Amino acid sequence: MSIQTLAVLAVVLAGFCGGAQSAEKVQLGFYSESLCPDCIDFANGPLEKAMNEIGSIFTLNYVPWGNAILKNDGTIECQHGKLECTLNTVEACTLYYYKTETEFWPFLHCLDEKIAPTLDGAQQCFSQLSYNWTAVDACLNSEQGYKLDLMYYNETQALKPPHEYTPWITVNGKHDPRAEGSGLIKAICEAYTGEDKPDACSQK
Numbered sequence: 001m002s003i004q005t006l007a008v009l010a011v012v013l014a015g016f017c018g019g020a021q022s023a024e025k026v027q028l029g030f031y032s033e034s035l036c037p038d039c040i041d042f043a044n045g046p047l048e049k050a051m052n053e054i055g056s057i058f059t060l061n062y063v064p065w066g067n068a069i070l071k072n073d074g075t076i077e078c079q080h081g082k083l084e085c086t087l088n089t090v091e092a093c094t095l096y097y098y099k100t101e102t103e104f105w106p107f108l109h110c111l112d113e114k115i116a117p118t119l120d121g122a123q124q125c126f127s128q129l130s131y132n133w134t135a136v137d138a139c140l141n142s143e144q145g146y147k148l149d150l151m152y153y154n155e156t157q158a159l160k161p162p163h164e165y166t167p168w169i170t171v172n173g174k175h176d177p178r179a180e181g182s183g184l185i186k187a188i189c190e191a192y193t194g195e196d197k198p199d200a201c202s203q204k
């Protein structure tokens with residue numbers, strides 16, 4: 001069963017069993033690359049605020065590719081060099097094992113804020129979070145990591161309109177420049193169809 005099917009089932013079940021009005025979570029697409037300063041600022045600023053204040057009404061779909069280039073020989077070239085490629089793959093592998101935002105977000109937040117975005121930093125975050133570095137390290141240095149990179153390449157290529165910069169933010173699949181800064185919470189709140197909006201949605 002796919003994650004999407006499970007999510008739909010969960011929403012349906014919540015509707016039946018809870019009786020409460022339940023609405024689909026807003027899908028927030030975060031098209032990023034590991035070493036881009038604006039991506040890090042977005043994660044540490046607006047995204048962290050949104051996670052804390054309205055985290056219950058959206059799902060984070062992090063896509064680690066950004067402005068990387070897939071060359072004809074199949075190799076990948078990254079905007080900020082080799083370390084960026086390595087960390088993009090670390091993020092892709094982490095997403096493979098720690099997919100849900102309650103798992104992935106603490107890692108990204110740790111890497112971007114508490115610890116510098118380096119390979120050592122990633123490992124320290126894993127140890128702080130008690131995540132399994134062995135699994136991700138193996139993924140990083142194998143075909144598995146490369147295949148995940150290509151999956152995120154595909155996802156980035158599929159953007160309509162194509163992304164022009166990073167971070168590139170989509171709200172329910174639509175590019176929304178407002179959401180790339182302080183308008184993030186407003187954009188998510190507006191897109192949310194549920195009646196039970198968090199308090200932060202009505203704050204100015």
Ligand SMILES: *[C@@H]1O[C@H](CO)[C@@H](O)[C@H](O)[C@H]1NC(C)=O
Binds near residue numbers: 134
């Ligand atoms: C960590 O991952 C490795 C490789 O997938 C696995 O062999 C090991 O059992 C895992 N360790 C824990 C504590 O889950």
Ligand SMILES: *[C@@H]1O[C@H](CO)[C@@H](O)[C@H](O)[C@H]1NC(C)=O
Binds near residue numbers: 147150151154
């Ligand atoms: C990416 O897309 C291409 C063309 O649509 C497809 O052939 C390839 O299998 C996809 N790769 C991955 C990893 O999803």
